[in-house]
Amino acid sequence: MADATKYVPIAGTNVSSILKTRKTVAAAYSFILAFVAFTVFLAFSPSSNASSPWFTNIFSPTSTTDGSYKPQIPNIFSLLFPNTTSPSNSSDPLHNNTHSFRSTNATSLSPYPKTALESQTLKQTSLENRTQTTLVNSTQHAVPVPTTNQTTDSHAPSLEVKSPPFLASKEPPGAVKNQTFNSDEAKSASTNQTTNATATATATNVSVSFPVQNVPNLNTSSNSSVKVDLVKGTVVSNDNYTASLARKQNNGKDHAKGNDESMESLMKCDFFDGEWVKDDAYPLYKPDSCSLIDEQFNCIRNGRPDKDYQKYKWKPKGCTLPRLDAHRMLQLLRGKRLVFVGDSLNRNMWESLICILRNAVKNKHNVYEVNGRVNFRGEAAYSFVFEDYHFSVELFVSPFLVQEGEMTDKNGTKKETLRLDLVGKSSSQYKDADILVFNTGHWWTHDKTSKGQDYYQEGNHVYSELNVLEAFRRALTTWSRWVDANINPSKTTVFFRGYSASHFSGGQWNSGGQCDSETDPIDNEKYLTEYPDKMKVLEKVLKNMKTRVTYQNITRMTDFRKDGHPSIYRKQNLSPEELKSPLRFQDCSHWCLPGVPDLWNEILYAELLLREYRNQHEQKKA
Incomplete structure (x- = not known):
């Protein structure tokens, strides 16, 4: 139970x-x-x-x-x-x-x-x-x-x-x-x-x-x-x-304001009144890294032992130039034609710019001379294409900016002349370019031009004798009239680069002048040479033009740089005559690359930045 x-x-x-x-x-x-x-x-x-x-x-x-x-x-x-x-x-x-x-x-x-x-x-x-x-x-x-x-x-x-x-x-x-x-x-x-x-x-x-x-x-x-x-x-x-x-919202505005202030500072600045300052951040490209530099300008390859001449930047007194940003400049030139017209000093600047810009391009096979040329002396024109950016950097050889010709005298003898009344024959090929950089000067110091005997021609008349400064004025007047008549200022920006100083000591370029011992710039203004009369003539012509021309007055800035020329390092293989007396054959007119012409291009870069800045502000006002 x-x-x-x-x-x-x-x-x-x-x-x-x-x-x-x-x-x-x-x-x-x-x-x-x-x-x-x-x-x-x-x-x-x-x-x-x-x-x-x-x-x-x-x-x-x-x-x-x-x-x-x-x-x-x-x-x-x-x-x-x-x-x-x-x-x-x-x-x-x-x-x-x-x-x-x-x-x-x-x-x-x-x-x-x-x-x-x-x-x-x-x-x-x-x-x-x-x-x-x-x-x-x-x-x-x-x-x-x-x-x-x-x-x-x-x-x-x-x-x-x-x-x-x-x-x-x-x-x-x-x-x-x-x-x-x-x-x-x-x-x-x-x-x-x-x-x-x-x-x-x-x-x-x-x-x-x-x-x-x-x-x-x-x-x-x-x-x-x-x-x-x-x-x-x-x-x-x-x-x-x-x-x-x-702060976050105004950061971009502050940055833009800083850019505006920088541009305003550049607009008020005389780029060509300044001094050379040692700067180890230069040159803008590695020496001997550009295969496009002519032997005449490639001083390092030709055995020049000192390298300090490459490590200077130009510092204007009233501002600081922006360092040339090759990537930025490639964008500024996208879709454009930049043309240099002038003598071998313009070729010096042209080669410098090509090397600077090419150094910033990823695919260097897409940078080439249209005719496949690798030597840039002896032809009338050259054109480098930057295919990825759809622009070209061209050179038209025209040492006087007016035509060189010849005529037959009464005795049937042909003689060379310089047509002061006709602009260079290649002018029709570059009048529609977006940017033009002209120069002339050095060839006016040669024997024929400096003496002016039976050389200068206008129409069918050849002057038995004509002062070189007057001939220079007439030639530049012919050039200026062509610019005013053929250049569209709303499309084309025109620059004129002034006379580049030479530093021959003990003679001229063809009489034993030397500069091979120079390794430092001039450091005292009192040792600079007198301002060239030809540049005074040029400045008067530019003032009378209708077309706005930006004058790059490089005479003084180059006069300091007695150290920057190729001198005896202008070539590797000397002729038998040059071997006998190498010091007689020096180049104290052109410039080693990398070197002084890189800074001309840095000023050109600053000018293009200012041009873009002005255009943007004009568009905002409109």
Whole structure:
């Protein structure tokens, strides 16, 4: 009976099952308590388990600014209960405002109020191999940005992914980028020009833009909000935020203002009143690196031992010239024709510019002379094409800018003349160029021109004798009239480069003049030569022209540089006569490359920058 009553249900309930259930529940609670105790022990003793991958994956210790580690205990609950949100950490004042990219619960992904961040469209751009970037909030808690090995959740806040500009679109020919005018400023342009707070992945050129968010302050009783900068991961007070945002918004304006001030400074500056300053950042290209330099100008290859003549820059008194940025100049010349017209000193400058620009081109096979020429003496014209940029740099040989000819006298004898009334025959080929650089001067010092006997011609008349300065004035007047009649100033920019000083000592170019012992520039102005009368004549002619011509008055700046000529290092293989007396055959007129002509091109670069600046401002006014 006792056995029977032992199994009688009490109010329909089996007593033994109740006892068993209580034991089971007790055991379960004991297990849970033990497990929790064990977990807490591990959580606060990370050093003993630092080598455990399991421990590392669960607790994900996060470094804080003070060097300590904070275990992320809630991660274990994510593993045990994957469909629930992580418990809040009461020590975090913005614990409900932290993005969780691990959770699959769509409602927990964006605790922020709806803003532009959520409304932007996620562009399907691959971010492979991008390293994880960590953003830190006001309490220095990690806010992870999703890495590429994670699956993009369609419910996650949209991130605008910006591709590098050169991948996003290809520039059409003729496009000019608005880059920094000063190459020193250009190096830091990426840090100085900020439009929004931007977190940039370190492993690729892909940047992710985050706007600054307004986040409710959960720890204050007021309804005010704080500003969170998602790039720096910091909470900015309302007082500081306005100034911070203003700085970011005005950064581009300040930079543009700096450029404006730089351009205004250049516009007021006399580029040709200055001094040569030693600068180890020069030359603009490595010596003997340009195969296009004529043997006549390649002093290093011809055995010149000293190299200091390459390490000078020209410093005007009233401003600082921007260093020639070849990449920038390539853009300035995109789609254009730049033509040099004149004598071998213009060839000196032409070769210099080709070497500077070619050095900045990736595919040098796409820079070539149209007729395949490799020597640049003896022909009437040369043209180098920069195929990737759709422009050419050309040279038309015209030492006097007017025609050389010949006529037959009464006795039937032919004699050379110089037609002072006719511009050079090649003029029709370059009148439509975008940029023209003219020069003349040195050939007017030769015997025939300086003596002026039975040489100068106008119409059918040959002057038995004519003063060289008067002949020079008439020739330049003919040239100026041609420019006024044939050049469209709205399309073509015209430069005239002045006389380049020579430094023959003890004779002239054909009478034993020397300069081989010169290794330093002139350092005292009193040793400079008298300003050439020919340049005074040129300046008067330019003043009477209708067309605006930019005068590059390089006479004084070159007069300092007695050290920059090829001298005896003008060629490798000397003739038998030259071997007998090598010091008699020197070149103290032209310039070694790299060298002085590079700085002429640096001034040309500054002039082109000013031209672009003026055009932009005129367009804004219109």
